[in-house]
Amino acid sequence: MSKFVQVTTTVNGENVSRSVEPRTNLVDFVRYDLELTGSHVGCEHGVCGACTIRLNGEIVRGCLVLAAQADGGVVETIEGLSESGKISDLQDSFLTRNAGQCGSCTPGMLLTADSLLEENKAPTRTEIREYISGNYCRCTGFEAIVDAIEMTSKKRRGGS
């Protein structure tokens, strides 16, 4: 058995190829191999959502997916989504509404929120709360986050 596997993937629009230990998970791969430290690790067992990353257009838990599973795929992290401007309105709402305190949960929360708003243009507050329930935040009490997502959804629908 080879000690390393080759992972070739597109990360935030760039082609990358690295040989990694087969056990390396996707969030460790982006954090430590690619130095994209915006994705965080809160539990390493799929509960907290801090490691949320987009893989082939879907949000995944970076701690539950192996880097090798991203081979040939498309990976997007908070850094890429920030640079492309795709979630800038969400980020603005989070800033205005103080929807991040320590920032540990924040990148994962933004990716999850973005995914929600793609699936559901006009979520209710309860739907927002349900959708983000796999993303733990220990600081905000969540209300500011719910407010910020609601604000963004209204803005995207042309409201105030």
Added chain:
Amino acid sequence: MVDSNGLSIHDRPNSYIGRSVPRPNLSRLLKGRGSYADDVKLPRMVHVAFLRSPLAHADIVKIETDKASSASGVIAVYNGKDLAKVCSPWVGVVTHLEGMRSPPQNLLAVDRVRWQGEPVVAVVAQTRALAEDAIELIEVKYKELPLAVDMKTALDDDTEVIHKEYENNLCWERNVNAGDVDAAFAEADVIVEEEFQFGRHTGVTLESRSIVADYDPGEEMLTLYQSTQAPHMKQALFAKHLELDEHKIRIICRDVGGAFGLKAHAYGDEFATAAISKILGRPVKFVADRMESFLADIHARDHVVKGKIGVSKAGKILAIEIDDLTGIGPYSVYPRSSGMEVNQICNLTGGPYKFDNYRARGRVVFQNKPPMCQYRAVGHPIAITVTEGLVEMAASAIDMESIEMRKLNMVADDDYPNKTVSGIPLENLSHQASTDKLMEMVNYKEIRDEQKKLRKEGIYRGVGFAALIEVTNPGPAFYGVGGAPISAQDGCSVKLDAKGNLIVGTSITEQGQGAESVISQVVATAVGITPDKIKVISGDTENTPYGGGTWASRGTGIGGEAAAKAGKVIRDNVLDVAGILLQSEPNTLDIQNNQVVNKSDGAERMSVAEISRVVYYRGDTLPKDFQAEMMAVQHYFPKSYPFAFTNSVHCCHLEVDVNTGFIKLLKHWAVEDCGTVINPQNVDDQVRGGVVQGIGGALYEECIYNEQGQLLNGNLADYLVPMAVELPDIVVGHVESKTFESDLGAKGAGEAGTAGAPAAIMNALNDALMPFDVRLTRQPFTPQKVLEALGKL
């Protein structure tokens, strides 16, 4: 600091105080550009992982590390004895908690382990994964010892004594006696008693404890990138125990992913990381994984309190008595000690009320569980739950609305300054105004009407209140007098750069609560510079003034006042230069929106940037006998009062499903009086976040142990924390009673939410279950406990 014209910071034009300015450092975090300790990567950096004790109490017979030492990627392996040669043990007592005792504690266990999770062996390797692989190859032979796990039996004669140098497992006992408690109880028309329990839980910062230690043998300099909330305290401790010069230790903590008190303590694994860096002369990283966080972070609460209240028929509180017992693990935690929670409980119980007779006993015992220490709202949730639980019961015993009984007994707003029954001075509180405000916000009558109606339909809703006092802005009386190297003062440096911007250094730290934003708003106001021209630096012992950091709700009140003072000095210094250049009296000038203006008519005279230019590049145009000073440092600590108490009152509305035992929180209201509010949105979110942590302790969070001292739910899947879907919206209101100690008048706001929520929830729960004549007093109130109380399990 009122100036020569009698004007205070609250008279400044264009004030940023009281404005919800977005936090300047949040943009960075939103783009994934935070810089947490685990994001630091240094040349030649290696990683350490720890083998932890699987047993709660055992002798270490033999440690076999040969296979691990020769495993792939392994650089070094150390046991407790190895590291004890480099880092001296510590003792977690503060002398002002008289009679407290705790034996020396080593970084890693030496000869004996005393809790499951205590670090035993450190393995250093090229990667964390390789270090963990090597740990699997270590064999430790243990000889199991009898256990002292349950705090309730820790003092029994036949319980194992954990430290042989002591005759029993008592760490500390405090007794308070005020008035004539026995006579007051004898006089009381009604006496109610209850036992309250508080589950052991922990902080669960989403970013776990993390440190990168980088020792440079050339300079004999240790740089530590650490997730902490008290950099200067850590600097002092590392220096002392690693025998390094304090000025050759630099603590850098840029972003901290939540702290809640748990990052204000000394941990063996973190000191071991620094010790190993000193041995190896290269950078070493340690990041606790979630499972080890549950075993190695401080735990909190874990109290059982017997409470008793005596009241008159008319509802006057005549006496309160409490007997508190807490288990703190095998050591008192260094350097703040594990006695503070009990100390606070003894001080705070009955806090909002006027009564003369009070007796408290608090006992702190050793046990074979992880060390317990200060976590957000230290002691408050316990003191408040006991007080407010007793008040609620007494009110119902004399058939009085509990909120009316509270109002009847509250110290009147115009009766401050005052003292608690145990003699703690209280400066300026607003229980009455806050309660009135709360009752305006809560549609109480509707809730009661609806409650009656719904009960007939088998729907059980309840409403509960809790009033409280909270300790903030602690002075040296908190720790300094007890010998701990913990500064009660903070400093702020303000430097005008060559373009009219301000570089501000603060000794308080940012963990997400908005410390940098507060400092920026205060400096902006004090100087007259807009916040976009202000850069705040925190979390760096080499580049900020000396100070305590951010804990005990002290950052805004103490660090903020230092910032106000430093800002004022710079304003005066800038105006001195302006006076010369404009040939005007400096006291006829002011600074507004980055411009020097006439005080009289606000007309712009010249920009601050122009003054910078002249001072830095064209000093030759200023008089020979004049030297401009464009950097100022000021410090502050409260001197008249040992603490600035705040007050708050909460209301919780919830529904209990009596078939499943599930509790649904419908709404939570909190009125908070933290004095001057600098950033209303930040304060509200501090209260909300705090309430949710209180909800966690009240309903979900508990470290569940078996009789062998084994944690049964040490992972984030089994240890429940509040999730978005189960939380209500939280309505926050304010009353502003400034502290007169400082010009700013700000007190702390970070903990009142956590302090008051559990009591309000308990009272609401018991109100909901009133028709069943049951009462729950053991937190967390899980569905199982609800069903047990209802006799359905």
